[in-house]
Amino acid sequence: MSNSTAMTLFEKIWQQHQVESLDGDAALIYIDRIFLHERTGSIALKSLASDGRKVVNPEHVFCTMDHIVDTFPGRNDTTLMPSGTDFILATRESCKEAGIRLFDVNDPQQGIVHVISPELGIVQPGCTLVCPDSHTCSQGALGALAWGIGSSEAEHAMATKTLRVNKPKTMNVRFNGSLSKAVTAKDMILHLIGQYGAAGGAGYVIEFSGKAVDELEIEARLTLCNMAVEFSAFSGLIAPDQKTIEYLRGKEHAPSGKNWDAAVSFWNQLYSDKDAEFDSIIEIDCQDICPTITWGTSPQHAIAVTDTVPEPSINGNGKVSESVLRAMHYMQVTPNTKLTDLAIDGAFIGSCTNSRISDLRMAAEVLKGRKVAVGVKAICVPGSTLVKQQAEAEGLDKIFIESGFEWREAGCSMCFYAGGETFGHQKRVVTSTNRNFESRQGPETRSHLASPATVAASAIAGHLADVREFL
Amino acid sequence: MDKFTQHQGVAAPLMQSNIDTDVIIPSREMKRVSKIGLGEGLFANRRYTLPGGREPNPDFVLNKLEYENTSILLSGKNFGCGSSREHAVWALKEYGIKAIIAAGFGSIFYNNCIRNGILPIVLDLIVIESLSAEVQENPQSNQICINLVKQYVESSNGKCHSFDIKPAQKVMLVEGLDAIDVTLKMKDEIFQFQHSYNKDFPWLN
Ligand code: SF4
Numbered sequence: 311m312s313n314s315t316a317m318t319l320f321e322k323i324w325q326q327h328q329v330e331s332l333d334g335d336a337a338l339i340y341i342d343r344i345f346l347h348e349r350t351g352s353i354a355l356k357s358l359a360s361d362g363r364k365v366v367n368p369e370h371v372f373c374t375m376d377h378i379v380d381t382f383p384g385r386n387d388t389t390l391m392p393s394g395t396d397f398i399l400a401t402r403e404s405c406k407e408a409g410i411r412l413f414d415v416n417d418p419q420q421g422i423v424h425v426i427s428p429e430l431g432i433v434q435p436g437c438t439l440v441c442p443d444s445h446t447c448s449q450g451a452l453g454a455l456a457w458g459i460g461s462s463e464a465e466h467a468m469a470t471k472t473l474r475v476n477k478p479k480t481m482n483v484r485f486n487g488s489l490s491k492a493v494t495a496k497d498m499i500l501h502l503i504g505q506y507g508a509a510g511g512a513g514y515v516i517e518f519s520g521k522a523v524d525e526l527e528i529e530a531r532l533t534l535c536n537m538a539v540e541f542s543a544f545s546g547l548i549a550p551d552q553k554t555i556e557y558l559r560g561k562e563h564a565p566s567g568k569n570w571d572a573a574v575s576f577w578n579q580l581y582s583d584k585d586a587e588f589d590s591i592i593e594i595d596c597q598d599i600c601p602t603i604t605w606g607t608s609p610q611h612a613i614a615v616t617d618t619v620p621e622p623s624i625n626g627n628g629k630v631s632e633s634v635l636r637a638m639h640y641m642q643v644t645p646n647t648k649l650t651d652l653a654i655d656g657a658f659i660g661s662c663t664n665s666r667i668s669d670l671r672m673a674a675e676v677l678k679g680r681k682v683a684v685g686v687k688a689i690c691v692p693g694s695t696l697v698k699q700q701a702e703a704e705g706l707d708k709i710f711i712e713s714g715f716e717w718r719e720a721g722c723s724m725c726f727y728a729g730g731e732t733f734g735h736q737k738r739v740v741t742s743t744n745r746n747f748e749s750r751q752g753p754e755t756r757s758h759l760a761s762p763a764t765v766a767a768s769a770i771a772g773h774l775a776d777v778r779e780f781l
Numbered sequence: 782m783d784k785f786t787q788h789q790g791v792a793a794p795l796m797q798s799n800i801d802t803d804v805i806i807p808s809r810e811m812k813r814v815s816k817i818g819l820g821e822g823l824f825a826n827r828r829y830t831l832p833g834g835r836e837p838n839p840d841f842v843l844n845k846l847e848y849e850n851t852s853i854l855l856s857g858k859n860f861g862c863g864s865s866r867e868h869a870v871w872a873l874k875e876y877g878i879k880a881i882i883a884a885g886f887g888s889i890f891y892n893n894c895i896r897n898g899i900l901p902i903v904l905d906l907i908v909i910e911s912l913s914a915e916v917q918e919n920p921q922s923n924q925i926c927i928n929l930v931k932q933y934v935e936s937s938n939g940k941c942h943s944f945d946i947k948p949a950q951k952v953m954l955v956e957g958l959d960a961i962d963v964t965l966k967m968k969d970e971i972f973q974f975q976h977s978y979n980k981d982f983p984w985l986n
Contacts, residue, residue, distance in 0.1 A: 329974045330967060333948035338967065340974060342985050350866065352814045363961065393812045400814040437985055444865040444889055460867035460893035461816075462960070470964045472971055476947055478888075508799055509859040512885055542859060544888055565984035573984045608799050633797045633857070726864075729809030747803045747863060753832035 316583035318480050319549050320515045323455045323580070327438050335477040341467045342437040343370055345423050346410070348401040349377040349728075350442035354464040355404035365468040368409040372432060373401060375415050376422045378728055381691050381718040387415060390730030408468075421694025421720040424448040424662035428532060429694055431561025435550035435577040440467055445662050445744065447538040450547030451531035452554055453580050455515075457545040478544035479589040481514035482582075485522035487596040492778045494672070495530035496664060496742070496761035498522065499537040500602040502594060504612030511543030514590060517582060518548050522596045528557040529666040536663045537744050540609040549581040601777050603649055604746050604759040606637035611746070613649065615764065615776045621645045640748055641756050642736075649774045652758070656739035657688040657769035658751075659715070659762050661725035664742035665693030669762040670701050674709040676766035676780045682714030683772030687733060689716045691723040715769070727752040740768040782898045784957035788879045789926040790852030793842045794913035800856055801863030802890060806872045808864075809833065819868050820875030843876075847920045853927070855913050856883040857906060861890025870897045880927050882909055882934060895950045896960060900929055902944045912936055929955060 317325070329338040346354065351373050358365070365371055378394040379385060387398050398415065405412040413420040419430060424445055427433045435453035440446060442464040449456035459473070467473050485498060503510065516538055518531075526534065531548050538546030555574055558564040565573040582588075600614035613620070622634040622645065638644065643652065659665065659673050670692065682688045690710045692698035698720055701707055707717045724731055725743040732752025733739045739757050742765050746757040758774060767777040809832075810822025821835075828843060830836045837844045843851055854860075854873075860883035861869060870893040873881075878899060884906040886894075894901045904912075915936055916923050923937040929951065933941045946954075953960060964971075979986040 329971055333952070336947060336949040338964065338971075340971075340978060349811070353816060353867075356814055357816065361961075391809075397814055434985070436982075442865055442867070444863065458865045458889050460865055460870070460889055460896060462867060462896040463892060466961050466964065469961050470968075470971060471975065472964060474949065474960060474964065476950075508862065509885055512859065512888070542862060542885075542887065569984040576982070610799075631798075633799060636797065726803075726808055729812075745801075745803070745863060747801050749807060749826050749832070750803055753826070 316585035318582040318586040318588060319453070319517055319547060319580055320455065320480055323436055323438065324477065326436070329472055332474060336474055337477060338472050339438060339475045340472055341440055343372070343432060343439040344464065344467050345427055345439065345441040346371065346373040346464065347377050347423050347443060348375045348397045350461050351464065352397050352401040352404060354442060354461040354468070355408060356400060357461070358465045358468060359404065359407065363465070363469045365408045365410065366471050371408070371410045371468060372413070373405050373410050374413040374423050374426060375401065375420060377722045379415050379721050380730070381721045381723040383719060385415065385719055391728040394728065394730065418695055421696065422662045422665065422722055424532070424536065425666060425693035425697065428452055428528070429696060431558050431564030434558065434564065434573070435554060436580050440464070440473065444539045445536055447543065447545040448532050448536035448662055450538070450545050451528060451535040453547060453550035453577065455545065455547060458539060478515040479513050481511060481516045481590040481592065482588040483516055483518050483592045483594065484520040485518065485594050485596050486520050487522060488525060489522050489596050489599065492601055492763060492781055493599050494761040494763065495526055495533040497599050497602040499534050500604065500609065500612040500759060501599045503537065503541050503609045504602065506541070506592065508540060508608050508610040509542045511538065511541035513544070515544045516541070516546045518546055523548060524551065527668060528553055529668040532666065533663055537609065540744055550577045601761065601764050603764060603774055605641065605643055605649060606634070607640055607746055607748050608637065609744070609746065609759060611637060612759070615649055615774065617649060619643045619645055619647045619649070650776060651773065652738065653773045654686060654740050654768055655737040656733035657682070657686055657765050658724055658739060658741040658743065659765050660689070660691030660693065660723050661743040662693065663744045664762045665691060665697065667697050667700050669742065670697070670706050673762040673766040674706045676763055676777060677713040677715070677770070678709050680713055680770045682769045686769055686772055688714055688769045689718060689724065691718040692720050694720045724751055726750055740765050740774060782957040782959060785898055785900055785954040786930050787926070787928045788852065789924050790879060791848060791850050791920050792853035792855050792912070792916045792925045793848045793851040793920070794855040794916060795842060796855065796857055796910065796913055798857035799859045799862055802861055802866050802869040802887070803863055805861065805869040806866065811866065811868045816871045817875065819872040823872040823876045850877070852877050852879045853925050854878055854881045855909050855916065856881065858884040860886050862887035865889045867893045870894055870899060874899055882912065884909055895953055898954060898957065900927065900954060902927070902934060904934065904942055904944055908942050
């Protein structure tokens with residue numbers, strides 16, 4: 311590595327993992343860790359076995375049950391999703407055959423993949439981690455290069471310890487200044503996507519930086535990186551700092567003893583050099599960010615809570631955008647409607663975006679001593695069994711339950727509809743998840759994305775609400 | 782995998798942006814631990830009248846008689862964004878889709894296409910809109926012709942539009958290669974790399 315070439319954080323990690331360069335700007339990249347879940351991992355493992363191929367380093371592969379398992383108290387292998395049990399059983403059997411550590415249904419460390427991987431110290435700064443799940447980019451928050459892949463690529467990674475990857479371009483998104491009160495990492499990322507569009511990061515790996523990012527705790531950084539994929543980015547990442555190191559210290563899968571010191575001195579070199587050049591730079595002034603909510607069916611339909619639904623835009627050939635009209639019809643909203651005039655039927659706190667202990671604390675602060683509005687079905691699903699236990703130790707479960715929220719076992723739950731549980735046909739839901747796509751949370755369910763604090767405030771108000779009025 | 786050199790077929794326009802993989806195949810249609818049997822679930826929320834039902838919605842483009850035997854899709858920006866589910870590509874493939882021409886793709890979806898022998902082509906939105914207008918006049922006769930080897934799309938009026946594809950991915954499609962087989966030819970290099978990598982980063986071993 312020549313000293314004269316300044317490199318971005320991404321380029322450093324890429325170079326360290328490049329086994330061979332391939333045609334064009336593609337390379338064969340060494341993969342440190344692979345995570346699977348029962349919905350897509352089961353198929354990858356089964357297909358690998360039926361092709362007679364072996365997992366080369368099973369000790370580097372982990373698997374969790376999060377997508378399909380029910381989250382009702384007392385759950386087991388039976389699921390509301392028809393045929394869900396088949397996925398659970400197939401995953402269990404394949405993991406056993408391949409010698410893979412599985413966080414099974416009632417394992418004390420079970421939880422959503424992108425929650426438990428950081429929580430247990432499996433993802434680490436400077437490592438490459440892949441998972442057949444698009445929100446794998448969350449894990450870049452610790453300074454790793456982590457990205458979502460398909461099942462076939464997961465097979466490739468398990469069978470060869472590598473992936474053939476096209477090198478993405480680099481983008482730096484700088485969040486300047488500090489966040490205002492009640493504005494969270496979720497609002498930052500929704501604001502970014504609202505301003506630059508759902509395809510704004512296509513072809514890029516994004517390094518998030520700036521004062522506001524430095525000030526975020528690790529859990530909030532995970533929220534920020536979580537939605538890099540909703541910006542169409544290859545992935546997102548944040549340079550590790552002292553907070554990252556403290557976060558990992560003592561975690562079960564983090565380095566220990568002599569290795570810890572060696573790892574820390576390596577992690578301390580993981581930053582973009584001062585003169586490193588990015589292919590693109592976006593600057594955001596954090597003073598411009600309010601609590602943000604989506605009105606439509608794409609994360610780019612994000613506006614400040616105080617705003618009204620916009621007039622449909624006119625596209626290049628003078629026509630009103632068909633996607634926007636469709637979104638308005640689906641969501642049953644009209645231009646100039648105030649967001650806070652939209653009454654809700656459901657409220658959901660959970661998902662890999664916002665189900666960590668800090669998220670639950672934030673929501674509980676709003677809920678404490680208040681009641682969910684009549685007619686609103688409100689559910690809280692902690693991201694992992696460890697998060698759930700921690701919340702219970704702090705008495706947060708009581709606050710949720712007393713306010714009228716259901717308190718669940720850990721999993722993806724109603725972040726997406728797998729054929730089981732749903733808020734119902736055409737119900738309007740405010741949700742701390744990451745996708746407001748048509749029917750994502752159930753057939754014709756209408757989803758409004760927001761921070762957990764905004765979800766809590768809206769659940770109390772019975773309509774989309776400005777959390778600042780509740781603090 | 783079948784080799785993809787060129788293809789001519791009926792193209793159907795789905796001219797929206799951000800058609801995500803939940804639209805391509807809803808989660809509830811992914812019923813078995815299997816890559817097959819997914820074609821029926823393709824676009825289920827739009828293709829059938831009721832969620833989970835099988836009564837064709839006559840308004841959906843692929844259900845119209847004039848679009849019978851569609852093997853090419855035309856779409857807007859960011860096609861296949863969202864969930865990484867490869868089921869979306871398996872469903873398209875089983876239905877008979879050979880190529881998708883869009884103004885941009887979700888990156889995981891794009892790679893999933895290549896892995897399964899479907900050709901994703903990026904063209905300018907304006908060009909795709911003109912292709913769409915031409916196709917709509919008579920879908921069965923105004924077929925689109927794709928030449929991957931020479932990297933162009935030809936419409937029925939003879940206009941050609943060239944497109945880009947990464948050389949490594951082109952080779953995979955044109956020769957119908959299995960990526961794992963190709964990579965395993967470099968087994969020794971990978972082994973050597975891992976050996977020295979483990980010395981440098983012992984905590985990751
Ligand atoms: S919580 Fe939702 S977005 Fe996250 S991994 Fe689970 S299903 Fe995917």
